[in-house]
Amino acid sequence: MKVILILLFIYANIMAAGKEGDKASSFNLPNLYHLDKEVSFDRYNGKVVLLNLWASWCGGCQEEMPLFVDLQKEFQGSDFFILLSSIDKESQNAIDFLHDIDPNNLLDALYDSEKILPKAYRCIGMPSSYLIDKNGNIDTVYVGSIDEEKMVALKAKIKSLLRK
């Protein structure tokens, strides 16, 4: 019985993903466009953040990115920020892709070559997005790309978190 419990614990530990209600992992990562400048997660304290783990080679990530640009435009001037974290091997691939989608750099972009965030958040699918509330807790986890339908629910969640 004891052994089974230990095995279950080990399995749960391996399979555990960044869950809703967990404290979002803090980080310092370089800005994608200025690799010598570090961005700290503390900068987003008291803000609602959609942290998106993505890569230019990931089809789902490419599909949802234009929707994120529209989303950020809609919430421009509010306390909501979309934070992209690229895990590309070459940062230039991510920059080239974003250049076409987001020419005005509306989305805050980080570069995570060491894949620190996917490991910290135990990412189980690409892309993964984490809606983080003003207290730095993960409110909702989205595994896979966010389509128009999910976007409606996401907007409602963001509005509700901004009101809190």
Place this chain on the structure above:
Amino acid sequence: MYKNLMIVTLIFLSGCSEKLVRVMPYEKEYFAQDKMSLSPIADRAEQEGHVFLIREASAGGESAFQGGCGCR
């Protein structure tokens, strides 16, 4: 003693599994490349058709519209 050793071994094995056995979704950059695709992509299908034509000295027969008699 034996039991403890087994538990420690299990912990070590489970620790290895994530890094050595499973390819995590964020490590699939090379798998996402076109050349890793099993099905022929549109650009390559044309090239393959050309190579087939030269090698077999015959054209056609690659589509599903044939009767299967091999007479074309």
